[in-house]
Amino acid sequence: MATKEREELGTKKKEKATKLATRQKKTIKKYKQAKQRKGSVYRQGNVVFSADGDCVVSPVGNRASVFDLKNNRSWTLPFENQKNISRISLSPDGRTIIAVDEVTHGKHIKVWHAPDQSKEFAPFSIHQTYTGLYDDAVCIDWASGSRFFVVGSRDMTGRIFSLFPVKNFVPVTLSGHRNTVIGCYFEDKSLNTYTVSRDGALLCWKCQGSLKDSQVSSSETDSKQGDEISLHWKKKAKHYYNQGSSAELTTTAFHKASQLLITGFHTGLFTLHELPDFILIHTLSISQQAIETVAVNSSGEWLAFGCSNMGQLLVWEWQSETYILKQQGHYHNMNTMCYSQDGHFVATGGDDGKVKLWNMMSGFCFVTFNEHSCAVTGVVFTPSSQVLFSCSLDGTVRAFDLHRYRNFRTFTSPQAVQFSCVTVDSSGEVVCAGSLDTFEIFVWSVKTARLTEVLSGHEGPISGLVFSPLQPLLISGSWDKTVRLWNMFDSKLSWETLSVESDVCVSPDGTQVAVASLDCRITFFDIRAGVEVGTVEGRRDLALGRKPSDKITAKSMASSNYSADGKCVLAGGRSKRVCLYHVSQKMLIKQFDISGNLSLDGMKEFLHGGNMTEAGPIGLIDDKSDNDLTPTLPGVLKGQSWAAASSEGLVVYSLESHDVFDPFQLECNVTSERICQASSNKEHTKALILSLRLNESELICQVMEAVEPCDIPLVTHSLKEPFIERLMQFIVLQLEESRHLHFYLLWCHYMLTVHGQQLKSQASGQSVLLRSLQKSLVRQQQDLNRISSSNTYALSYIKAFGDMLKSDNTIDRTLEVPSILVGKEEKRLNENDVHQSFKHKPS
Numbered sequence: 001m002a003t004k005e006r007e008e009l010g011t012k013k014k015e016k017a018t019k020l021a022t023r024q025k026k027t028i029k030k031y032k033q034a035k036q037r038k039g040s041v042y043r044q045g046n047v048v049f050s051a052d053g054d055c056v057v058s059p060v061g062n063r064a065s066v067f068d069l070k071n072n073r074s075w076t077l078p079f080e081n082q083k084n085i086s087r088i089s090l091s092p093d094g095r096t097i098i099a100v101d102e103v104t105h106g107k108h109i110k111v112w113h114a115p116d117q118s119k120e121f122a123p124f125s126i127h128q129t130y131t132g133l134y135d136d137a138v139c140i141d142w143a144s145g146s147r148f149f150v151v152g153s154r155d156m157t158g159r160i161f162s163l164f165p166v167k168n169f170v171p172v173t174l175s176g177h178r179n180t181v182i183g184c185y186f187e188d189k190s191l192n193t194y195t196v197s198r199d200g201a202l203l204c205w206k207c208q209g210s211l212k213d214s215q216v217s218s219s220e221t222d223s224k225q226g227d228e229i230s231l232h233w234k235k236k237a238k239h240y241y242n243q244g245s246s247a248e249l250t251t252t253a254f255h256k257a258s259q260l261l262i263t264g265f266h267t268g269l270f271t272l273h274e275l276p277d278f279i280l281i282h283t284l285s286i287s288q289q290a291i292e293t294v295a296v297n298s299s300g301e302w303l304a305f306g307c308s309n310m311g312q313l314l315v316w317e318w319q320s321e322t323y324i325l326k327q328q329g330h331y332h333n334m335n336t337m338c339y340s341q342d343g344h345f346v347a348t349g350g351d352d353g354k355v356k357l358w359n360m361m362s363g364f365c366f367v368t369f370n371e372h373s374c375a376v377t378g379v380v381f382t383p384s385s386q387v388l389f390s391c392s393l394d395g396t397v398r399a400f401d402l403h404r405y406r407n408f409r410t411f412t413s414p415q416a417v418q419f420s421c422v423t424v425d426s427s428g429e430v431v432c433a434g435s436l437d438t439f440e441i442f443v444w445s446v447k448t449a450r451l452t453e454v455l456s457g458h459e460g461p462i463s464g465l466v467f468s469p470l471q472p473l474l475i476s477g478s479w480d481k482t483v484r485l486w487n488m489f490d491s492k493l494s495w496e497t498l499s500v501e502s503d504v505c506v507s508p509d510g511t512q513v514a515v516a517s518l519d520c521r522i523t524f525f526d527i528r529a530g531v532e533v534g535t536v537e538g539r540r541d542l543a544l545g546r547k548p549s550d551k552i553t554a555k556s557m558a559s560s561n562y563s564a565d566g567k568c569v570l571a572g573g574r575s576k577r578v579c580l581y582h583v584s585q586k587m588l589i590k591q592f593d594i595s596g597n598l599s600l601d602g603m604k605e606f607l608h609g610g611n612m613t614e615a616g617p618i619g620l621i622d623d624k625s626d627n628d629l630t631p632t633l634p635g636v637l638k639g640q641s642w643a644a645a646s647s648e649g650l651v652v653y654s655l656e657s658h659d660v661f662d663p664f665q666l667e668c669n670v671t672s673e674r675i676c677q678a679s680s681n682k683e684h685t686k687a688l689i690l691s692l693r694l695n696e697s698e699l700i701c702q703v704m705e706a707v708e709p710c711d712i713p714l715v716t717h718s719l720k721e722p723f724i725e726r727l728m729q730f731i732v733l734q735l736e737e738s739r740h741l742h743f744y745l746l747w748c749h750y751m752l753t754v755h756g757q758q759l760k761s762q763a764s765g766q767s768v769l770l771r772s773l774q775k776s777l778v779r780q781q782q783d784l785n786r787i788s789s790s791n792t793y794a795l796s797y798i799k800a801f802g803d804m805l806k807s808d809n810t811i812d813r814t815l816e817v818p819s820i821l822v823g824k825e826e827k828r829l830n831e832n833d834v835h836q837s838f839k840h841k842p843s
Helices: 002-029 672-680 684-694 697-705 709-717 721-737 741-761 767-807 816-840
Strands: 055-060 063-068 073-076 085-090 097-101 109-113 125-130 137-142 148-153 158-162 172-174 181-186 193-197 201-208 232-240 249-255 260-265 269-274 279-285 293-296 302-307 312-317 322-328 334-339 345-350 355-359 365-369 376-381 387-392 396-401 406-412 419-424 430-435 441-445 451-455 462-467 473-478 483-487 493-497 503-506 512-516 521-526 531-537 557-562 568-573 577-582 587-593 641-646 649-654
Touching: 055 085, 055 312, 063 085, 137 181, 148 181, 148 193, 158 193, 172 232, 181 249, 193 249, 193 260, 249 293, 260 293, 269 302, 322 365, 334 376, 345 376, 345 387, 355 387, 387 419, 396 419, 396 430, 419 462, 430 462, 430 473, 462 503, 473 503, 512 557, 512 568, 521 557, 672 684, 672 697, 684 697, 684 709, 684 721, 697 721, 709 741, 721 741, 721 767, 741 767
Parallel strands: 376 419, 503 557
Antiparallel strands: 055 063, 063 073, 085 097, 109 125, 137 148, 148 158, 158 172, 181 193, 193 201, 201 232, 249 260, 260 269, 269 279, 293 302, 302 312, 312 322, 334 345, 345 355, 355 365, 376 387, 387 396, 396 406, 419 430, 430 441, 441 451, 462 473, 473 483, 483 493, 503 512, 512 521, 521 531, 557 568, 568 577, 577 587, 641 649
C-alpha cells in the first residue's frame, strides 16, 4: 500500500512539473517577435522612399522604421546595427536595404559588388578603392548606366570617377565652390552635372565629348582600342539661393525625371526649383529647426523631410500643398508611459514637457498635449480609458479628455512642489500624486478639482504610487526605504516595511504587491496579511554595462509590473536588459535586451583603457546629452505585448506564436491528413478538436471555414472545456486579420451564447482573452463606422444630385455626368480616408 501511494505521489509530482514546464514554455514563447520602435520616428541620417513611392524608410537610432503612407501603419525592420545609422539606401527593386552606421571611410571611396538574393558566405566583395579627395566624402550620385559616379567632399570640390577603366579618361575635379559640397547629381541619361554647396551656390556643369562602348572595359577584359575622345566638363551657369547670409543650406535632393531640385535650410525652409533654368516653383517653411534630410518619391509628387533636432518626420505633397504624414516623437528622453485599459493606445511623457498618444495598431501619434512647462514624470489612464492624467516637475497634475482632446482639469498643491508620480483609483474619481521635495502625497477630487487630503509620513521623495484594484487602498513607495498602505476613507497608516525602495506594483487580483528596490531585488508582500511572501534576487540578471564615469558595474531595478494573469513580473531599470520572473517559483524566465546600440553609454561591460586621458574619459570630454535608459517599464494589460520607454524611443515586444509549433495533448493519431479527412467527411467537431490539439493556425482556419454557418451552433455545443479557451483565442486573432468578418463574428456570437456562463465564472483567469476580444471588436467597429459614414455622405450627395437633375427639365437625364462626378467624389473620399489620421491632429 505504501509503495502504491509513493508511486501515485511521484506521478502527481511529475505531472505538476510537466505543467510548470509547459507554462514556462508558453511564457517564453511569448514576446519572441522582434521589438517594434513606435515612440520615435526619426533621429538622424537620411530618409528614402520605396520603389513604388508608397512607403518611407526612416532611421531611428541603430534600427530603421517603415511608414506605409497608404495603409496607415508602420513597423520596424528586423535588423540592428552596432551604432546609430547615418545612411540608408534601397535597391531599385526594393528588396534589399543597405544601412551604414557612424563608422565611415573618410576621404576614400570604396565601391563594392552588390550581393544577389542568394545566401553567400561573404556576399560583399570590394571592386576598387578610389582616392584623390583631400577631405571627407559627403555625397555621391551615379550616372545613367552606372559607368560614372560623382562625389562631393568637404574640400569644396566635386570629383567624377569612372567605374571601369576608360581610355584617356582621368578623374575630373569640379571646383569653384567656397564651402562644403553637400549635393552632386547627374542629369537623366546625360553626363551633365550639378553641384550644390552649403553656402547656397549651385553650379551647372556641361559635359563636352561622348563615349563609345568600345572605349569602356570591364574588370575581366582588357581595354579595347578606339578613337581617342576626351571628356571634360565646363561650368555653364552659377546660381545662388538668396535666403540671407544667415540661412545655411543643409540638405538637397534631385528628381532626375522631372529635373526638380529640392533644398532644405537650417531655418526650416525648403525650396523647389526646376533645372537647368533654376526656376522657383515652390517654397515653404515647415519647421523652426534645421531640415536634416529630404527625399522625393518616384513620381516627384511627395517630399519627405526629417528634422533631427525635433525628431520630426514630414511628407508633403507640393502640388496640392497638403501633409501626407506629419509625425514627431519626443525630442528629449522619454520618461514614462502607460497602456490604456484595452491596450489599443499608449500615452508617453518626456523631458520636453509633452504628452503624446500613440495608436498601437498603426504606430502613429494622433494627438500631442503641450500644456506642461517642464518634464513629464508620470501618466496614467482611468479604467474607462476616457481620461488621461499626467504629472510634471512644473507642479501641476493635468487631466485630458480623450474625446475632445483638451485639458479640462488642472490640479495644484497649496505650495509649489515637484510631482514624481501619479495614480487614479478604479472609479476614476480620485487622483493622487507624490512629491519629490515635500515627501507628501496629495489627493484631489476629479469632479471638483479640490484638494481633499494631504498624506504625510514618508521621509524621502515618493518613488511610486498605485491603487489596489479591489480595495480602497493606496500603496506608496519612497526613497526612505518604506512602503506604506493608506486607507483612503480613514487616511491612516496600515503597515510599514523597511529595506525596500523604488517602484511598487499590485497584482491584478489585488492580493499581492511587488516592490522593485535599488539593490536589484524584487520583494513580494501579501496585502491582507501584511507579510513578506518571497524575494527575487536579480543582481546577476541585469546586464553589467559601464559608462566611462562608472566606478562599478552594479545596476538597479527601478520599475516593475505584473502580467495580466498575475503569474509573471517584468522588471527593469537603468540597464539595457529587462527581466521576466515567475511569481510563484521566484525564478528568471527570460531576459530581453532592449538595445545593442554601442553609440549609447553603458552598453559595454569592459571599457578600453586607451580612452582614458588626463582630463578624464574621452567620451565625457565632448558635451553630449545624457543617454541613460529611462526607467519606466509597464506591461500592457491584455498580456499580448509589453513596452519599455528607453532613450531610443518606445520599444514594444508583441506576442507572435504563428511560427512556433506548440501542440496540445499531442498523440500519434493527431495528424494533418486525418484532420483533412474528417473535415471532408463533414465531421466538423472531430476535425476542429484535432486541429486545436495540433495547434497549426492554417489548419484550424481551414477546418473552421469549412463549417457551414448553419452548423456553427451544433459544433460549439459539442466543444469541451479544454478547447473553449483555445478556440476563442483563435477567433480573436482572426477577427483582427481575416477578411471573413461576419463569419467569425458568428463563431464569436455562438461561443459566447453557449459557453458565456462558463467564461464568466472564470473571469479572473480569462482577463487576457476578454481584453483581446474587446480590443478586436472595438477596432472593427471603428473601421466599419468610418467606412459607413463615408458611404452615407457619398450616397447623400448622389441622392441630392439626382434630385437636382430630376427637378431641372432642361438637363438631359443621362447617367454620364453623375457617374463622372461620383467617380471624382469617390476618389476624393478615398484619399481623405487614407490620410484622415494625419490631418485630424498635428503631432
